[in-house]
Amino acid sequence: MPREFQFEVVTPERTVFSKAVTSVIMPAYEGYLGVMAGHAPLLALLQPGEIVVRTTDGKQEEIAVSGGFADVGPAKCLILADAAETPDQLNPDRARKALEKAKAALAEGAPGHSQEELEASVKRAENRLRFAERRKK
Amino acid sequence: MAVGNIKTIRTKIRSVNNIKKITRAMEMVSAAKLRKVQERLMAVRPYASKIAEFLTGLAGRVQNLDFPLFKTRDNVKRIGVVLVMGEKGLCGSFNSNMLRFFNEFQKKHPQPVDLTAIGKKTVDTAKKVPLTPVDSYVALKPDVTFGEIQSWTNKLIASFVEGRVDEVWVLYTEYMNAVTFRPRAVKFLPVQTEKKEGAKKEASSDYEFEPEPAKILATLIPRYVQTTFHRLLLESMSSEHAARMNAMHNATENAKDLVSSLTLIYNKARQASITKELLDIVGGAEALKG
Numbered sequence: 001m002p003r004e005f006q007f008e009v010v011t012p013e014r015t016v017f018s019k020a021v022t023s024v025i026m027p028a029y030e031g032y033l034g035v036m037a038g039h040a041p042l043l044a045l046l047q048p049g050e051i052v053v054r055t056t057d058g059k060q061e062e063i064a065v066s067g068g069f070a071d072v073g074p075a076k077c078l079i080l081a082d083a084a085e086t087p088d089q090l091n092p093d094r095a096r097k098a099l100e101k102a103k104a105a106l107a108e109g110a111p112g113h114s115q116e117e118l119e120a121s122v123k124r125a126e127n128r129l130r131f132a133e134r135r136k137k
Numbered sequence: 138m139a140v141g142n143i144k145t146i147r148t149k150i151r152s153v154n155n156i157k158k159i160t161r162a163m164e165m166v167s168a169a170k171l172r173k174v175q176e177r178l179m180a181v182r183p184y185a186s187k188i189a190e191f192l193t194g195l196a197g198r199v200q201n202l203d204f205p206l207f208k209t210r211d212n213v214k215r216i217g218v219v220l221v222m223g224e225k226g227l228c229g230s231f232n233s234n235m236l237r238f239f240n241e242f243q244k245k246h247p248q249p250v251d252l253t254a255i256g257k258k259t260v261d262t263a264k265k266v267p268l269t270p271v272d273s274y275v276a277l278k279p280d281v282t283f284g285e286i287q288s289w290t291n292k293l294i295a296s297f298v299e300g301r302v303d304e305v306w307v308l309y310t311e312y313m314n315a316v317t318f319r320p321r322a323v324k325f326l327p328v329q330t331e332k333k334e335g336a337k338k339e340a341s342s343d344y345e346f347e348p349e350p351a352k353i354l355a356t357l358i359p360r361y362v363q364t365t366f367h368r369l370l371l372e373s374m375s376s377e378h379a380a381r382m383n384a385m386h387n388a389t390e391n392a393k394d395l396v397s398s399l400t401l402i403y404n405k406a407r408q409a410s411i412t413k414e415l416l417d418i419v420g421g422a423e424a425l426k427g
Contacts (some may be wrong), residue, residue, distance in 0.1 A: 010187055012283075012364060014180045029348050043195060044347040045356060069357060071191055080188055082360075 003037035004056045009063060009079045016084045017053070017063060024077055025052040026070055035072050042072040046079065048120075048127040062087060064131040066124040083124075090132040099125035143410060146403040150396055157392035163227070164385035171315070171378035174279040178312065178371040185368045192328070192361050195354060206294065206328050206358055210303040217251045217271075217293060217302035218242075219325065221309040221373040222259040224277060228381035231310065231318075232258045238320035239308055251302050253293070255370070256377075271296075279374060286367050294362065297326045309369045310376035316383060318376035325365070328358065 007024055009017040024035045027049025035042075051063040068081035102125040106118040196207070222235050243250070254260045254270040256277060263270050272292060274285075296302050305326035312318045346353060 010184050012181055012184045012367070013177075015183060033347075040345055042345040042347065043191075043350070043353055045353050069188075069191060069353070069360075071194070078187060078191075080184065080191060 005037040005074075006076045007053060007079075008077070009051070009065070009081055009084050011068075011081045011084050013083075016081070016086065017061075019053075020056050021053050022056055023054045026079065027051070027065065028070065035077055038074050039072050039077075041074070042070070044070045044072070046070055046081070048124045050127070050131055051079070051084075062131070064090065064128055066127065067120075085128070085131075087131070090128060092129065092132040095125065095129040095132045099129050101125075143403065143406050146399060146406060150399045150403060153392050153395050153399065157389055157396065160385045160388040160392060164382055164389060167378045167382035167385060170279065171375060171382055174371060174375045174378060175312075177279060178368070178375050181364070181368050181371055185364045188357070188361050188364050192357055195350060195357065204354060204358060205298050206326060206362070209327050213248055213303040215251060215302050216246055216248045217253065217296055217305040217326075219253040219255060219293070219305065219307040219309075220259050220263075221307065221370065222254075222256040222262065223373075223377040223380075224257050224275070225381075226258065227384060228377055229384035229387075231377055231380035232262070235308065235310060235320050236262055238322070242306075242308060242322055246306075251296065253289075256373075277370065277374060279371075281367070281370060283363070283367075286363050286370075290359070290362050290366050293326065293366075294359075307366070307369050309373040312372045312375040312379065315379045318379060323369070325362075328362065 004020045004022050007017065007019060007021040008015065022036065026033055026035065026044075027047050029045040029047060032049070033044065046065060046068045048066045049064075051065055053061045053063065055061060063084050063086055065079070065081045065084045068079055068084075071078045071080075099122070102118070102122045105113070106115075106122050109115075109118075218239075220235070220239055222232050226232065250268065252263060252268050252270045254263050254273040255275075257275040260270065260273045260275060263273075272289075274289065293305050297305055304324060306322050307325045308320065308322050310318050311321045
């Protein structure tokens with residue numbers, strides 16, 4: 001019987017997720033990272049990607065995240081995300097349009113934004129779209 | 138004479154009624170706006186407090202805090218002040234309280250000020266003080282975009298890092314609930330980490346970082362600064378709408394009282410004139426009889 005721990009995803013807009021879970025896989029700075037109860041204390045930067053959560057009742061849930069920070073402790077795991085969505089909040093068509101817009105901005109260059117910022121925004125949009133499309137199937 | 142009097146009272150009642158309608162409408166509008174801003178505020182608050190916790194924890198664990206935004210300067214020659222006031226008037230003492238607070242703040246911090254004015258009322262007030270704002274932003278919306286916040290904080294950070302100012306303070310009105318809010322001043326830069334000493338004691342060597350702490354901090358600090366700034370703006374906006382809602386509610390109540398007392402006077406005057414007319418008629422009839 002795997003032990004459970006508290007897992008929270010908070011964005012500036014709202015709390016996306018807050019439940020007791022048994023395992024979490026998150027897109028950390030150097031690659032995907034699995035966390036279970038009793039994990040050594042860790043602070044990590046996140047990159048755009050998806051979080052896979054296994055809740056206490058054995059169900060699997062997915063959350064798309066566009067970067068942020070993770071604070072992992074033995075009994076609690078907190079993610080401060082720049083933005084995060086659950087599958088039912090994402091619309092593939094909207095995600096595709098956002099990606100096109102981000103790509104156009106990268107190609108033409110937008111005033112007041114650096115090259116890295118634009119590249120990061122394309123990356124985020126791609127991540128959302130991938131997530132949204134996979135969920136539809 | 139009496140007829141004229143009645144007429145003026147009647148127009149008065151009508152105009153007070155119109156005022157009542159307007160203030161009532163303004164109250165409703167403010168209530169709706171307040172609800173919208175408050176929602177955002179309540180959503181930002183947990184994130185802001187968590188990110189502050191995060192920063193404090195991390196700052197305590199990094200041995201040499203080598204970030205310019207953390208460095209306290211001993212000799213404060215010039216301070217940056219961000220003064221946040223409302224967009225409009227008609228909100229009770231909201232704006233005047235803030236101005237009084239600002240004057241008191243200046244007594245405590247006599248250094249020359251680089252003012253950043255936020256809100257149309259701040260810009261107007263600055264002209265009277267008189268101070269020329271370095272920057273001013275008006276027409277705040279409840280859904281300020283992240284990009285806007287970023288460009289404002291970037292400017293504040295730049296003036297701090299480049300040494301134009303040695304401290305940055307934000308003067309805003311903290312929102313407690315729909316009837317209580319009070320002006321507050323917070324030291325915005327250098328970044329304050331609470332209980333830094335305590336956190337340092339428990340600086341555990343078994344904490345892992347991915348990537349190294351300095352790199353995390355470099356991403357975290359701007360994020361923290363922006364979130365804090367965003368929260369302060371939302372606090373002020375919520376307070377403004379709440380203040381206006383209260384002021385307009387009181388105005389509506391006053392208008393109601395005024396209408397009822399005017400109606401009483403009107404009825405008395407009308408009755409008096411009728412009685413007088415009757416007396417005239419009766420008196421005339423009596424005279425004809427005789």
